[in-house]
Amino acid sequence: DGGITQSPKYLFRKEGQNVTLSCEQNLNHDAMYWYRQDPGQGLRLIYYSQIVNDFQKGDIAEGYSVSREKKESFPLTVTSAQKNPTAFYLCASSQHETTNYGYTFGSGTRLTVV
Amino acid sequence: SQKIEQNSEALNIQEGKTATLTCNYTNYSPAYLQWYRQDPGRGPVFLLLIRENEKEKRKERLKVTFDTTLKQSLFHITASQPADSATYLCALDAGLGYQKVTFGIGTKLQVIP
Numbered sequence: 001d002g003g004i005t006q007s008p009k010y011l012f013r014k015e016g017q018n019v020t021l022s023c024e025q026n027l028n029h030d031a032m033y034w035y036r037q038d039p040g041q042g043l044r045l046i047y048y049s050q051i052v053n054d055f056q057k058g059d060i061a062e063g064y065s066v067s068r069e070k071k072e073s074f075p076l077t078v079t080s081a082q083k084n085p086t087a088f089y090l091c092a093s094s095q096h097e098t099t100n101y102g103y104t105f106g107s108g109t110r111l112t113v114v
Numbered sequence: 115s116q117k118i119e120q121n122s123e124a125l126n127i128q129e130g131k132t133a134t135l136t137c138n139y140t141n142y143s144p145a146y147l148q149w150y151r152q153d154p155g156r157g158p159v160f161l162l163l164i165r166e167n168e169k170e171k172r173k174e175r176l177k178v179t180f181d182t183t184l185k186q187s188l189f190h191i192t193a194s195q196p197a198d199s200a201t202y203l204c205a206l207d208a209g210l211g212y213q214k215v216t217f218g219i220g221t222k223l224q225v226i227p
Contacts, residue, residue: 004157035217042118042203042217043158090157102148102160103215110155 002027006091006106012114013078013085021076021109023091030095032074033103036060037088046089049074078111086113116142118218120204126224127194135189135221137204142216145209147180147187152201152220161202162189194225 004025013019025032031050035043045058049068063082068074078085088110092103119138127133137147145166150158164171164180164187171178177190191198201220208215 006157040219042219045215092157102150102163103158104160105157108155108157 004091004093004104004106006089006109008109009107011109011111013111014114016080018077018079019111021078021089021091021111023074023076023106024072025074025091025093025104026072027093027095027104028071029093029104030071031093032068033092033094034058034064034066034074034076035090035092037090037108043090046076085111087111116140116206116216118142118204118206118216120202120218120221124222124224126226129194129196129225129227131194133191133194133198133223133225135202135223137187137189137218139185139206142185142206143182143208144206146207147178148205148207148215149176149178149187149189150203150205152203154201158203191223194223196225196227199223199225 007022033048034046037043044060046064047055047058047066049055052068052071055066055068063079065077088108090108091106094103095101117140146163148163149161152158162171162173162178164178175192179188201222203220204218206216
């Protein structure tokens with residue numbers, strides 16, 4: 001079945017540590033996105049990519065980095081510069097630029113600082 | 115600034131009744147409006163999309179309306195079932211590119227048997 005796979009489901013980060021969240025899709029979608037979800041807030045866009053080897057900052061990119069070396073993969077690194085990283089992270093993809101067919105989301109990664 | 119308002123409190127409804135969820139927006143001119151379902155600990159699942167020139171869209175027991183004058187969308191689930199219990203998100207798309215989709219915080223629906 002086609003879809004988006006995020007791993008791990010749960011991740012614990014120590015202070016000052018970088019961690020990488022994995023996102024893989026087999027939908028042949030061009031665009032991929034990373035969102036952060038916090039209680040009482042809507043999804044906030046971290047980074048997005050329209051094409052391989054190209055990506056753009058979203059609304060809250062500080063403290064995060066991404067790469068898009070393959071169409072299928074869009075990993076997110078949460079760096080030590082992100083001061084409040086505890087959140088639910090969602091990866092998504094879409095087929096068309098205007099997202100008029102909606103996004104396909106992964107099952108999410110819950111990151112906790114310990 | 116752009117703002118999306120969804121009733122953040124839970125909506126409780128008796129099984130078999132019609133659930134109606136509201137999405138209001140300000141300072142925005144969306145070309146499309148989308149509705150998603152999200153279960154606890156899971157990613158949102160796309161349900162329906164309605165365009166600015168459409169008044170209503172239906173899919174099985176779901177119906178969405180879009181009033182650009184009132185700046186409001188209503189999401190209806192008819193003959194609601196306990197399995198419909200989830201959080202429902204609306205999302206506005208200005209149609210200007212990948213980064214212009216804005217999500218609301220969602221409304222939690224509880225269907226009581």
